[in-house]
Structure formats: structure tokens, C-alpha cells
Amino acid sequence: MSELFNTLSYYFTYPFVRYAMIVGLLIALCSSLLGVTLVLKRFSFIGDGLSHVAFGAMAVAAVVGVTNNMLIILPVTVISAILLLRSGQNTKIKGDAAVAMISVGALAIGYLLINLFSKSANIAGDVCSTLFGSTSILTLTVSEVWLCIGISAVVIAVFLLFYNKIFAVTFDENFSKATGIRANAYNLMIAVITALIIVLAMNLVGSLLISALIIFPALSAMRVFKSFRSVIICSAVISVFCAALGIILSILFSTPVGSTIVAADIVVFFVFSLIGRIKS
Amino acid sequence: MSVQLKCEKAVLGYDNNVVSEQIDFSVSRGDYLCVLGENGAGKSTLMKTLLGLTPLMGGSITFCGDMAQNEIGYLPQQTQVQRDFPASVREIVQSGCLNRCGLRPFYNREEKEMARSAMEKLGITDLAKSCYRELSGGQQQRVLLARALCATRKMLLLDEPVTGLDPKAAREMYELTAKLNREEQVTILMISHDINAITYATHILQIGKTQQFFGTKDEYLKSRIGQAFLCNFGEEGSSDVGTL
Numbered sequence: 001m002s003e004l005f006n007t008l009s010y011y012f013t014y015p016f017v018r019y020a021m022i023v024g025l026l027i028a029l030c031s032s033l034l035g036v037t038l039v040l041k042r043f044s045f046i047g048d049g050l051s052h053v054a055f056g057a058m059a060v061a062a063v064v065g066v067t068n069n070m071l072i073i074l075p076v077t078v079i080s081a082i083l084l085l086r087s088g089q090n091t092k093i094k095g096d097a098a099v100a101m102i103s104v105g106a107l108a109i110g111y112l113l114i115n116l117f118s119k120s121a122n123i124a125g126d127v128c129s130t131l132f133g134s135t136s137i138l139t140l141t142v143s144e145v146w147l148c149i150g151i152s153a154v155v156i157a158v159f160l161l162f163y164n165k166i167f168a169v170t171f172d173e174n175f176s177k178a179t180g181i182r183a184n185a186y187n188l189m190i191a192v193i194t195a196l197i198i199v200l201a202m203n204l205v206g207s208l209l210i211s212a213l214i215i216f217p218a219l220s221a222m223r224v225f226k227s228f229r230s231v232i233i234c235s236a237v238i239s240v241f242c243a244a245l246g247i248i249l250s251i252l253f254s255t256p257v258g259s260t261i262v263a264a265d266i267v268v269f270f271v272f273s274l275i276g277r278i279k280s
Numbered sequence: 281m282s283v284q285l286k287c288e289k290a291v292l293g294y295d296n297n298v299v300s301e302q303i304d305f306s307v308s309r310g311d312y313l314c315v316l317g318e319n320g321a322g323k324s325t326l327m328k329t330l331l332g333l334t335p336l337m338g339g340s341i342t343f344c345g346d347m348a349q350n351e352i353g354y355l356p357q358q359t360q361v362q363r364d365f366p367a368s369v370r371e372i373v374q375s376g377c378l379n380r381c382g383l384r385p386f387y388n389r390e391e392k393e394m395a396r397s398a399m400e401k402l403g404i405t406d407l408a409k410s411c412y413r414e415l416s417g418g419q420q421q422r423v424l425l426a427r428a429l430c431a432t433r434k435m436l437l438l439d440e441p442v443t444g445l446d447p448k449a450a451r452e453m454y455e456l457t458a459k460l461n462r463e464e465q466v467t468i469l470m471i472s473h474d475i476n477a478i479t480y481a482t483h484i485l486q487i488g489k490t491q492q493f494f495g496t497k498d499e500y501l502k503s504r505i506g507q508a509f510l511c512n513f514g515e516e517g518s519s520d521v522g523t524l
Binding site for chain 2: 226227
């Protein structure tokens, strides 16, 4: 046991491990806050869809040869998020189909572009690391860490300031609109911060596993808690706990960071389902 | 009797499809208007247009005196999302006060007090901490009614409020709205295809492709169209017309 502890404290003397921990916890916290709203709005798959869009955008950036690929990824993802979430119930192609269409489409185009134009020797490796979370979480620079801290602070601040509005708009959009709440503006805001979180989270768990960060903590919390506030708080706690646990375990046993975090989330989900079953 | 809402030659519809036209009626403070019509007759479209969720396609809808469009309290039909939404009764009722907050992020004491008194009026004070999705259909409707009361004291719009309720809960719902109408002078607009809904109504509006009737309940009961409508229900045996 003390040996494990020694290994851990040894690793934490390296700044890049500390950066990974900070970024991981912040992303986990932000995604869990939004997760409750997205799950309740029946947009569980938005994370998946948008991250594939981000993957496609990343491929375009690589082909065009932009050095800072965030310049392409961020706006493209934000615009897709707005298009998907804005449409709501009143479109010809319904929510789930629209998400599926954009998600698969972006994935295919992205992979196609990389294959056709990439100059890299290891295409399969590149693709795999963007899809399943690369080691890039361990190669963060100080400026990337600050960017992450900044965006997380914005997301958390927006969430706290508009908490009651987000609740009302999620629970009953029509009622909110009818009583003069600008529901469309708040939906837009939710879409934009969702996109921000997803672009950030791609570094951590990769495109394919982002949905897990968004939905598992929310679903676990909903098994047990019964008011909106307690569900939000619980889901934030679960998410941060699982991220910390996942990162520590992945360091100790040299497992992939993203999938270890998601595995921890899955275990917690089953524990909470059991507690919920017993309570009722 | 001050007029709150005037609807003149209104054309209702959505996505460029006209559902009903030539709709003319007015509502005064303290009225209890029951909107009748077959399924698909445009009742829901009328409601959405009044709330400003669907644009008016022609004619005019005017809010008069101290009434404004966003001061209609609205009791919607339940959506799938709400049935498994984790929220306490208090959280939902308080969200009715949100339009008073503006940009202020949290509720102040006055708004919390409003929510408390609305819950008291509807007899759900002891449910404040309960989970919405675990309540019975009748209790859920009371919660939504309390929320609507927080949003306004002037006019309530109820969309098929007794759908899915058992007869006892439905009767309680009607009595509750009648009580709010009588004691708090809240104007009631109720959309229904349940004939029992007109028990407490003062005015009736019946719509189809065009407007078929608008007037007081007594006129309606005497009119040919009213009797035809009631007769229809009598044949189906779905309700007791005798109590009207």
C-alpha cells in the first residue's frame, strides 16, 4: 500500500501529472453540470455527435495545415451545437436522427480527409488517439491548462448565475416562453457551453467516450436523488470523484486515462442503481 | 367588467396551414371561458397563438387594459420529459416566479412567499419536498396550477386539464379552477373536449374550421349548435348532461 502511495507521490512531483489532474477534474465537473440538463432534454447523444464533428474539424485543420487547430475546431463545433439544440421539437428531422446524421457524417468525412491528405506516417495511430483519448492529456502546456481553467470558470459561472432559468427551460420550455422568459436565448447559451466543454474534453477521454462523462454522473444521481438541486450536486461530486479515481488508477496501473475514468463512472452507476432500487 | 382580451377575425394555423378562421371573441376580467371543439379543430392552435408561441396568421388579438400577453398563466398538457423529471414540488412552483426575476439569478423572499401561498391555496403545502414524478396525476396538475398562479394573478389558460385524470380527480380539478375564478377573480380560459368542463363556465366558444359559437353558457345551452354538441355526448353516454 505504501508502495503505491510512494509511486503516486513520485508521479505528482512532475508538473505534467498535476496539470492532467487539474484539467481532468475541471472537465469532469463542467460536463456533469451540463449532463443533467442534456439527459433531461433527451440530448444524451449530443456529446457523441459534437465530438465527432470536432474530430471532423480536426481532420480539416490537419489537412489545411493550420498550426493552432482550435481556431477551426471550436467555431465549427459551436455552430453545430447551435444547429442541433436550437431546432428542438419543430424540425422535419427530429433530434436523435439529426444528431446521428451529423455525428456519423462528420466522422466519415474526417477519416476520409485524413486518409487522403495526411502526411503523417502513422494514420491509424493518429485516428485512434483522437477517438479514444490520446496521451495528449499528459502533454498539456501551461497555457493550455490556463485556457481550460478559464473556460471552466466561465461555464461554472454561467451555470450558477442562470441555474433557475436553466431549470425552468429544461422542465417546460413552452411555459417559460409563454410567461416571457427568453427560452431560445437560454437554449442557445446551453448549446454554446456544451460545445465548449466537448472540445475541451476531447483531450481527456477522446471523441468516443465524451458521452460517458456527460451522461453517467447525471444518470447515477437521478437513480437516488429526487430534487433538481440535489441531482446536480450529486452528479458533480460523482463526476469529480470518478475522474480523480480514474486518473490515479491509470497512473498506478498504466491504463488509458479516458477508459479508466469511464470504467469508474460505470461502476458508480451500478452502485447507485442498486441504492435506488433498495430505497424504493 | 373590463375587457382583457379581444380576438377579431383571427386566422389560426401553423406552417402556412390554416386550421381555423373567422375567430371572434372577447374575454373580460372574471370570465370563465370554455373553448370546445372536436379533436383537430384548432383548440390547441388557438391556445398557442394566444400565448405567442405560434404566430397569428391574420386578423388581430389584442390585450387590453393592464393585461399583457406574457401575463397569461399557462397549464400545459404534460410532456414526456416531465414525467420522469427529478424535481421537488417547491422547485417547480417557484419556477413560475421566474419572469419577475429579470437578470437576478436567485429568488428573493417575496417570490418564495408567493410560491408558498400558491401551494397553500392548492392544498399541496405538505408535498413541497416531494418528488414531482412520484405524485398522482391530480397532484401533478395542482403543482402546475400553483406554478401558473405564481406567474400571474390575472388569467389562466388550461389546456385539457383533466386528460388522464380519474373522474374524482377531474371533478376536483374543475372545482379548484372554479374556486380560483370566484374567489381570486382570476379569468379562466379552459380548452376541453370534456362536456363536464362547461359546468362552471360563464361563456362558451366553440370552434371548428370557422367559429361556430360564442356567447354565454345559457345562450349556448339554448342554441341549436349547443344542443347538437350536448346531444352527441349524450349518445356516447360519456357523461351526465343532467348535472349541467
